[in-house]
Amino acid sequence: MMTYEQQYDVIVVGAGHAGCEAALAAARLGCATLLLTINLDAVALMSCNPAIGGLAKGHLVKEIDALGGEMARNIDATGIQFRILNTRKGPAVRASRAQADKQLYRLRMKRVLEHQANLHLKQGEVTALYLEGDVLRGVDTRSGIRFLGRTVVLTTGTFMRGLIHIGMTNYPGGRAGDLPSIGLSEQLGRLGFEIGRLKTGTPARLDNRTIDFARLEAQHGDDPPVPFSFSTTRITMQQVPCHIAYTNPRTHEIIRAGLDRSPLYAGVIEGVGPRYCPSIEDKVVRFPDKERHQTFIEPEGLETVEVYPSGMSTSLPIDVQIAFYRSIEGLERVEIMRPAYAIEYDYVNPIQLHASLETKLIHNLYHAGQINGPSGYEEAAGQGIMAGINAALRVKGLEPLVLGRGEAYIGVMIDDLVTLGTREPYRMFTSRAEFRLLLREDNADLRLREKGHAIGLVPERDYAGFLRKREMIVAEQQRIATTRLSMEPAERELLGVLGLGEIQKGTTLEQLLRRPEVTYAELAMFDDVSRETPSEVWEQVEIQVKYHGYIERQLEQVERSGKLEVVRLPHDIDYASINGLTGEVREKLSRNRPDTLGQASRIPGITPAAISVLAIALKANAWKRHEG
Amino acid sequence: MYVRDTIAAVSTPPGNGGIGIVRVSGAQAAAIADTIFKPVNSGGLISHRFYFGAIRDPRTGETVDEAMAVLMRAPRSYTREDVLELHCHGGMLVLERVLALALACGVRLAEPGEFTRRAFLNGRIDLVQAEAVMDIIGARTEAALRLAQRQRAGALSQKISEARGFLLTALALVEAFIDFPEDDLGETDTASISCNVQKARGIIGALLAGFDGGRILREGISVLIIGKPNAGKSSLLNRLLNENRAIVTHIPGTTRDIIEESVNLGGLPVKLLDTAGIRHSDDMVELEGISRALEKIPQADLVLFVCDSSRPFEAEDRLILDALADSRVIVLLNKCDLPRLFDLPGVFDGMKQLKISASSGEGIEALKEAVRTTFLHETDLDSREFVAISRARHREALVTAETALERFSTGLATGLLLELLALDLRDALTAVGSVTGQTTSDDVLDVIFSSFCIGK
Numbered sequence A: 001m002m003t004y005e006q007q008y009d010v011i012v013v014g015a016g017h018a019g020c021e022a023a024l025a026a027a028r029l030g031c032a033t034l035l036l037t038i039n040l041d042a043v044a045l046m047s048c049n050p051a052i053g054g055l056a057k058g059h060l061v062k063e064i065d066a067l068g069g070e071m072a073r074n075i076d077a078t079g080i081q082f083r084i085l086n087t088r089k090g091p092a093v094r095a096s097r098a099q100a101d102k103q104l105y106r107l108r109m110k111r112v113l114e115h116q117a118n119l120h121l122k123q124g125e126v127t128a129l130y131l132e133g134d135v136l137r138g139v140d141t142r143s144g145i146r147f148l149g150r151t152v153v154l155t156t157g158t159f160m161r162g163l164i165h166i167g168m169t170n171y172p173g174g175r176a177g178d179l180p181s182i183g184l185s186e187q188l189g190r191l192g193f194e195i196g197r198l199k200t201g202t203p204a205r206l207d208n209r210t211i212d213f214a215r216l217e218a219q220h221g222d223d224p225p226v227p228f229s230f231s232t233t234r235i236t237m238q239q240v241p242c243h244i245a246y247t248n249p250r251t252h253e254i255i256r257a258g259l260d261r262s263p264l265y266a267g268v269i270e271g272v273g274p275r276y277c278p279s280i281e282d283k284v285v286r287f288p289d290k291e292r293h294q295t296f297i298e299p300e301g302l303e304t305v306e307v308y309p310s311g312m313s314t315s316l317p318i319d320v321q322i323a324f325y326r327s328i329e330g331l332e333r334v335e336i337m338r339p340a341y342a343i344e345y346d347y348v349n350p351i352q353l354h355a356s357l358e359t360k361l362i363h364n365l366y367h368a369g370q371i372n373g374p375s376g377y378e379e380a381a382g383q384g385i386m387a388g389i390n391a392a393l394r395v396k397g398l399e400p401l402v403l404g405r406g407e408a409y410i411g412v413m414i415d416d417l418v419t420l421g422t423r424e425p426y427r428m429f430t431s432r433a434e435f436r437l438l439l440r441e442d443n444a445d446l447r448l449r450e451k452g453h454a455i456g457l458v459p460e461r462d463y464a465g466f467l468r469k470r471e472m473i474v475a476e477q478q479r480i481a482t483t484r485l486s487m488e489p490a491e492r493e494l495l496g497v498l499g500l501g502e503i504q505k506g507t508t509l510e511q512l513l514r515r516p517e518v519t520y521a522e523l524a525m526f527d528d529v530s531r532e533t534p535s536e537v538w539e540q541v542e543i544q545v546k547y548h549g550y551i552e553r554q555l556e557q558v559e560r561s562g563k564l565e566v567v568r569l570p571h572d573i574d575y576a577s578i579n580g581l582t583g584e585v586r587e588k589l590s591r592n593r594p595d596t597l598g599q600a601s602r603i604p605g606i607t608p609a610a611i612s613v614l615a616i617a618l619k620a621n622a623w624k625r626h627e628g
Numbered sequence B: 001m002y003v004r005d006t007i008a009a010v011s012t013p014p015g016n017g018g019i020g021i022v023r024v025s026g027a028q029a030a031a032i033a034d035t036i037f038k039p040v041n042s043g044g045l046i047s048h049r050f051y052f053g054a055i056r057d058p059r060t061g062e063t064v065d066e067a068m069a070v071l072m073r074a075p076r077s078y079t080r081e082d083v084l085e086l087h088c089h090g091g092m093l094v095l096e097r098v099l100a101l102a103l104a105c106g107v108r109l110a111e112p113g114e115f116t117r118r119a120f121l122n123g124r125i126d127l128v129q130a131e132a133v134m135d136i137i138g139a140r141t142e143a144a145l146r147l148a149q150r151q152r153a154g155a156l157s158q159k160i161s162e163a164r165g166f167l168l169t170a171l172a173l174v175e176a177f178i179d180f181p182e183d184d185l186g187e188t189d190t191a192s193i194s195c196n197v198q199k200a201r202g203i204i205g206a207l208l209a210g211f212d213g214g215r216i217l218r219e220g221i222s223v224l225i226i227g228k229p230n231a232g233k234s235s236l237l238n239r240l241l242n243e244n245r246a247i248v249t250h251i252p253g254t255t256r257d258i259i260e261e262s263v264n265l266g267g268l269p270v271k272l273l274d275t276a277g278i279r280h281s282d283d284m285v286e287l288e289g290i291s292r293a294l295e296k297i298p299q300a301d302l303v304l305f306v307c308d309s310s311r312p313f314e315a316e317d318r319l320i321l322d323a324l325a326d327s328r329v330i331v332l333l334n335k336c337d338l339p340r341l342f343d344l345p346g347v348f349d350g351m352k353q354l355k356i357s358a359s360s361g362e363g364i365e366a367l368k369e370a371v372r373t374t375f376l377h378e379t380d381l382d383s384r385e386f387v388a389i390s391r392a393r394h395r396e397a398l399v400t401a402e403t404a405l406e407r408f409s410t411g412l413a414t415g416l417l418l419e420l421l422a423l424d425l426r427d428a429l430t431a432v433g434s435v436t437g438q439t440t441s442d443d444v445l446d447v448i449f450s451s452f453c454i455g456k
Ligand SMILES: Cc1cc2nc3c(=O)[nH]c(=O)nc-3n(C[C@H](O)[C@H](O)[C@H](O)COP(=O)(O)OP(=O)(O)OC[C@H]3O[C@@H](n4cnc5c(N)ncnc54)[C@H](O)[C@@H]3O)c2cc1C
Pocket: A013, A014, A015, A016, A017, A018, A019, A036, A037, A038, A039, A042, A043, A044, A045, A046, A047, A048, A049, A124, A125, A126, A127, A155, A156, A157, A158, A159, A160, A174, A175, A176, A180, A181, A182, A184, A200, A201, A202, A277, A341, A342, A343, A368, A369, A370, A371, A374, A375, A376, A377, A380, A381
């Protein structure tokens, strides 16, 4: 084994969505960073659907952007259809989604990595961590080079002992067309990590020249497209539509007839699959009464004929795939370019992580992305940036950055993972966030820009823009709170038109805006200043005024729950010796080893009573130590 | 683990006749035994053995009582500390003297429930057990004991998880339409959402109603006996007391006019307030007596208005009646064995009335039954269904849930945004779950994935 001459601060293993953000964050924070990946032509490759965002995922992307990450800018530069979802619902549950040109997405990210100062991007498969005793020193690669690093971030995605299934045929692979990662997970198991097996799947890629789009319903993006990044001003890529098609009873019949050759139903696959992303055979079996299932035919890029039929993932054999895709109206002549497949892979139980994403077993080792259980590019990237930040902070000898559940979806996700662990692929949903009304896409910058800037990840130019916006919001809030209606005849007439004839003289603009039937746009009819307010400013003002009561309520909840979050549980705490805990509670705490009382309180089966006992025990212990 | 002082208390409830126990817990327990207890066969006490002997005042050498003593060395004792128990049989006065001897040796009087608290803090019992034991300690009647035991066995948990189930379904219905806008789920099913919420509210409402029963079983209810002189209050009181061997205590700080008595009425602990002092209001002193009795009315859970049906309805009756407008009242037409002169159709309309004879005992059983059912409604003490929440914490959680659901229902009716409705539902779920320690997020997703075909 040859030892490479340069010593790195941070070594990131895997250039997937987690690895790219981790490496960029560490390098941007000034750490000498190495990013190793199995195949340099597959950097930031979208293994599954060519899209970024969606409910809760869009939220994650905006948070990554606010912290100084890359994902939002990358999709803004390469997106070919942008849509805001849930526009008829309130601002908290509106989310951005975009189709990506898959190849451009990967190439742009690679270029950003290549030009990032402090960052070396190299091809190489890591086969083992290099440890001296139990001290982590670096990584070993298949080509015989040992790289030394002070910290290591593992972001291996679906690659560790990856096994691809198409019908009853299976073969090792990290993703179709990519080699698996062999050796690493065995070593992790030996080191005491709990290794589990998960499964996910992807649909076939189809040739769009063999689809009769005239018979499908087109779905266009928003016009004008709204970007993800707080720093992007305009989307310049050409925009294209998706199309909607439906399965029918015949499709379902074909699928049922092929079930005996499905590795899932034949019991060949042992990994646990995601319930939110079931294969088409799962849908047909579990919801037999549903007469049709919808699929969005999504373009994979501007320069390719390949398209992606969403919701149609399967591990059925190729002949069944051909038959059922062709049974769909408009797809009668369809040609499959790449078959659908399922993949099984190793993951490491995230319960063995601190909230910083550092492992509890090995100092200076961090895990991020699908290796921790979650699937999804955005989930991976959100963890990646945090792992990169925290590895860098460790190198600098600083305290880790941990986002709270009331602060960010990233915080909710990581807390869920490290507190509860996961037995199935984890995906972010807005319903996982108990403080959902606070965690909106629109205020991700207000929530996180400052933090990103404080650690040094948000560039000064972006930060200055943010500060300007924030000042304008405050100023406008004050202005409408103190500006009163004059009740001149013109104004009176306008109020009448809006059905607000009973409004009294002296009413402030804020009071007017608080009424359910009045939006900021209507407010602008009453005074010239409002008309000049930039949209990102009045949007905040409107939300703050209209949802004031609810926002206050949630802030209060955050504060109340926050008290437990700051109480740390010592790492060496012996739960068996704490009197007053039931056997079940002791066992759970000993297994999960939460970092804080707040985390403990979220473990199922840990009652408020048990939390009081813990609180008492901590006090007694502190007192005892003090005495001793 | 916890170094603490030694405590002592009389640990049998007062008034249980026969034997009483003085219990001492802490490091000084053995020393106390040496100082105040002289076993018949001399020598030190061996742990967990009973010794017969005498309790002596160490200063005077006087024997205070004959007693059995047992020393239980830590950790094999209720509190996991050294515990000394002195089983005396001299009644309350003697017990108090024995306790005073222990206290004179420098131990501290235990606070109520402190033995249990130590048992809990020293890991002898867990908090759930401790809470239940606290209730058992306070349970002055068998019914309260049964309630405490049932709660331990999980009857409450079962009701709670039923309510939780309905709320989870409702929330899942709401959340599915928020998180999966592209999943072809059809229209929001408001009817089914509100139906589930109604079911949950039903259960929570019943639990809250039962809560009053729970408090009453533990703390007892106060019943005020009021009536003009010679209406028969005293004989009624005696009738109730004689049959129940209650301890009579004159509460210090109150005037002689009001006497408080504890009694057990058909399984229900009752504090009887007798307004013995009501007289004609001719002079100032008497007037004060009446007004004092009337002042007590708002504090009583129930008022027994004793009327003398052998005499006409008089001004004093009217005075009392007017003061009872906002109270729970049972009108007792006493002296029903005498010819009836008391005839005022309409005066007592809408009030519960019973004919009794305090002197002969006629109607007394019916009265007890009436008092009992006033408080326990259909939640029969003996019924296995009876689930009451006897802990303030639980009640508070359920009230929070109920308030949130009230808001939810109003919001649903006025077409509030789904995610705002979800907030109320979630608050309710969190509150309900806090009783049994269940959290929410993943359970909601479980329901969503099993009810909807999700997966774009
Ligand atoms: C078939 C399939 C279907 C999927 N379906 C969905 C879906 O429906 N919905 C969804 O949300 N997500 C889906 N995903 C998951 C999604 O692609 C991942 O969640 C996301 O890409 C994870 O990002 P990551 O950075 O953790 O890992 P990946 O994007 O998988 O990247 C891992 C990277 O690490 C590299 N690597 C691995 N091991 C080593 C090693 N030992 N040494 C060096 N480099 C290494 C790999 O080469 C790769 O570049 C699917 C993935 C696959 C493969």
